[in-house]
Each structure stands twice: as structure tokens, then as C-alpha cells.
């Protein structure tokens with residue numbers, strides 16, 4: 255025990271001496287000398303140290319884009335590290351069904367590849383700027399370092415790294431749990447966890463089988479999606495970024511959001527729900543999109559009300575602001591903050607979808623939804639940006655049959671005929687049909703649910719008829735009012751027309767009389 259104590263005190267004093275020598279060296283030797291010293295020192299180290307170190311950072315390009323290689327190495331090492339690393343980190347995946355272990359920071363594992371020994375370590379460099387924060391700050395640099403003997407560098411670059419990437423991808427796919435992301439406001443991008451997106455597990459149960467819609471259209475969409483997901487080489491060959499845009503439009507409750515969930519479930523993609531109103535400007539939008547992963551669906555719901563995409567907004571707001579500038583400083587500040595709201599422009603959004611930036615990242619589907627397709631700028635939804643336009647409309651009989659099968663487990667019933675003709679005569683959204691078909695208690699059988707739908711359809715039909723009649727009546731009333739309003743005006747006009755004619759005639763007669771009297775001609 256005494257020996258251990260002695261050893262520690264000896265090590266401590268050696269370290270202190272080294273630190274002192276280094277401080278003295280830094281303080282008293284000119285900078286130029288220090289640089290030369292470091293250069294020669296590195297050269298000696300390089301000569302004596304026969305290993306190369308390859309670093310894989312978590313982010314590439316000024317922290318703009320998360321590195322795919324980093325995440326694949328992470329997955330690859332998670333498999334290897336369990337056996338050799340002593341300190342492990344645990345992630346619970348697949349809805350708490352399994353645990354993935356990966357090596358902790360500053361931990362090292364050794365591997366052998368084709369008889370060559372190599373070392374992996376996980377590193378974390380803390381932020382350089384000191385700051386006081388309640389939460390841990392996440393602007394540190396994370397990386398994996400691979401160390402190998404110089405003479406094996408060719409083997410590493412030519413086969414080992416591609417082996418790691420391939421295996422890592424397979425493990426990633428195996429452990430993949432799909433996520434639903436939503437964008438964080440940009441003021442939080444530097445703070446706690448500094449993530450641009452927050453996520454939860456994506457567990458929406460909608461599939462194409464549960465979607466009630468025209469069977470032919472459904473098949474067409476499924477084929478289109480499957481073709482896209484297998485189209486890597488095809489897109490490369492035709493020189494197009496590997497992405498596809500879908501515009502889903504139709505009245506509320508016709509299944510637009512449900513279809514997005516079905517798409518994600520069909521292709522096994524993540525969903526990024528992009529709230530455009532929280533994005534302050536085009537550069538932020540670009541950074542957000544760069545931080546999405548491949549195999550994902552980027553969704554902008556209700557694109558027509560998300561933002562004013564006319565491009566005039568900036569100018570208009572400035573002008574409006576000058577017109578009634580408040581004198582009170584508090585209101586002034588609030589107004590200023592309001593003005594800082596989204597300045598994402600039509601061209602900014604369009605360029606992110608189908609400009610040079612759109613090619614940064616592949617295998618992405620972009621979906622816009624809207625209730626008012628006619629409000630959208632044609633430039634935004636032209637083919638190439640929104641390649642496929644899909645209208646989701648009121649419930650047809652075919653869609654009803656899907657609901658009947660899914661909700662009530664029936665393929666036919668004596669009430670089907672009546673329902674078919676009612677559906678042909680009135681507009682009811684799939685959401686309303688679904689709600690009427692859903693059993694509300696254990697006593698609700700098929701008959702009860704179908705009857706409820708028949709009643710609801712009749713009511714809707716009656717309401718629609720009444721609405722049309724009311725509208726026709728109010729139109730007729732308005733027309734009558736207009737007529738009444740125009741009647742005195744017309745009479746007045748006619749009267750004034752008569753007066754003018756009379757005056758003219760009288761005037762001419764008078765002049766003729768004068769001519770007669772004086773003998774002067776006109």
C-alpha cells in the first residue's frame with residue numbers, strides 16, 4: 255500500500271515538473287522557435303510512430319450535414335464493442351424491445367481484418383468557447399478514430415472501410431426504428447442538445463390497406479412509390495436528384511395525412527414534419543433540409559396557409575410597419591419580434607425542393623398537402639417539384655367498401671345498395687363515413703352502424719339540398735333588391751334624358767325664332 259502511495263507521489267511530482275518546463279518553454283522562448291520545435295518534434299514522432307490515424311467526424315461541411323459514415327461506423331462498432339470494450343452506452347430500440355450497446359467515449363476496441371490489427375476509439379472534444387449553461391451543451395465535436403499500421407493503409411482504404419460501411423448499413427437497417435421529426439425553432443439550435451429536429455417514434459398504424467380510396471389510384475400510387483425507392487441507379491443515369499414530390503389536395507378529412515403515414519409505412523421511411531412558420535428565413539430552411547436523413551418523407555402540411563409564398567410579403571410588411579409605427583417601446587419591440595417571423599420565400603422553398611441544394615441528400619420524398627390547390631403558385635407545384643398531384647376527394651362507394659371491410663368486417667349487406675346511391679347523390683368525407691361506421695358500444699352490430707351511416711347520408715343530402723335552396727333564394731332576393739335599387743335610378747335617368755331632349759328642342763326653336771327676327775344665320 256505504501257508502495258502505491260509512493261508511486262503516485264512520484265508520478266505527481268514528475269507531471270508537475272513537466273508542466274513547469276512546458277510553461278517556461280512557452281513563456282520564454284519566442285513563438286517562432288516554438289513553431290520550429292513543434293515541426294521537428296512532429297517529424298520525429300512521425301518517423302518513430304509507424305501508425306496512421308483516420309478520423310470520421312459526426313458532421314461534415316461546417317456542421318451542416320450529419321455524416322452517414324459516422325452513423326454507419328457507430329452501428330458497426332455497436333456490434334463489435336460488446337465483446338471488447340469495458341465501458342458501454344445503451345440505447346433502447348424497437349419500442350423497448352431490444353437494447354443496443356455501443357462503446358462509450360474515450361474507450362478503445364481492437365479488431366482484426368484479414369490478419370491486420372486495427373484500433374477504433376470514440377472521441378469527444380468539448381466546446382472551445384467556455385459558457386455557463388443550465389443544460390449540458392452539445393456543440394462538442396464527436397468522432398471515431400481508426401488507427402492502423404502505415405503499411406496496411408491500402409487494405410484499409412480499399413476494402414476495410416467499404417466492409418465497415420456495408421455491415422454498418424445492414425445493422426442500421428436491422429435496428430432501424432422509424433421516427434417522426436418536427437423542426438425546432440432556430441433560437442434553440444445552439445442550446446441544449448443543439449438539434450434542429452426533435453423526434454418521437456413513428457407509430458402511425460395507417461397503411462394502404464386501411465386507406466379508403468379508389469383502388470386503381472391506390473395501386474398506381476403504391477407502384478410509383480416502390481419504383482421510386484428502387485430507383486437509385488435510374489435517377490443517377492438520367493441525371494436527376496433522387497427525390498420525388500407529391501402534392502396531396504382535397505377537402506378536410508379526405509385522408510391526406512393518413513396517406514402520408516401509409517407512404518412512410520410502405521417504404522419504411524422516417525417522416526419530417528416541417529412547420530414552415532417556425533422557419534425564419536431561406537438559409538434556415540436549407541440547413542434544416544440538409545439535416546434530414548435519406549429514406550425520409552419531408553412533409554409540409556397545409557402549404558397554402560403555412561406561409562405567404564407570393565414573394566411580396568417582405569416589402570408589404572415593411573411598408574405596413576412604417577405606416578403605424580407604435581410610440582410605446584414595449585409594443586415597438588414586440589412588433590419588431592413579429593416582423594422577424596418567417597421570411598421564407600417562394601423562390602427559397604422552390605430552390606430547396608428542386609434547385610442545386612436539393613441534390614444534397616438522396617432518397618427523399620417531399621409531400622405538400624392543401625385544401626385549396628387553386629391558391630398555390632403554379633411555380634411551386636410544377637412537375638419536377640411536385641411530380642405527382644393526387645386529389646383525395648369525398649367518399650365514393652369503393653372507398654366505403656374498404657371502410658366496411660376494415661371497420662365492420664363485411665363485404666356485402668342489404669343496405670349497401672341504398673348507401674351506394676346515397677353516396678352518389680351527396681358529398682360526405684371519408685372521415686365522416688368512418689366515424690359513422692365505427693361501433694360506439696359493444697351492442698352496435700353491423701346493421702346498427704350501417705343504418706347510422708344511411709341516416710347521416712340522408713341528413714347530409716337534406717342539408718345540401720336546403721343549402722342550395724337557401725342560396726338560390728338569397729340570390730333571387732339579392733337580384734330583386736338590386737332591381738329595386740336600380741329602378742328609381744333608371745327612372746331618374748329616363749326623366750333627365752327627356753328633359754335634355756326638351757331643352758334641346760326648345761333651344762333650337764328659340765334660336766330659329768331669333769334668326770327669323772334678326773336675319774342673322776347660324
Ligand SMILES: Nc1ncnc2c1ncn2[C@@H]1O[C@H](COP(=O)(O)OP(=O)(O)OP(=O)(O)O)[C@@H](O)[C@H]1O
Pocket residue numbers: 464465466467504505506507508509510511512513624625684685686688
Ligand atoms: N381515405 C381515408 N381512408 C381511411 N381513413 C380516412 C380516410 N380519410 C379520412 N380518414 C379518417 O379520417 C380521419 C382524418 O383523416 P386525415 O387526417 O387523413 O384527413 P386530412 O385530409 O389530412 O384532413 P385535413 O385536410 O383536415 O388535414 C383519420 O383519422 C382517418 O382515420
Ligand SMILES: [Mg+2]
Pocket residue numbers: 510511512555623
Ligand atoms: Mg391532414
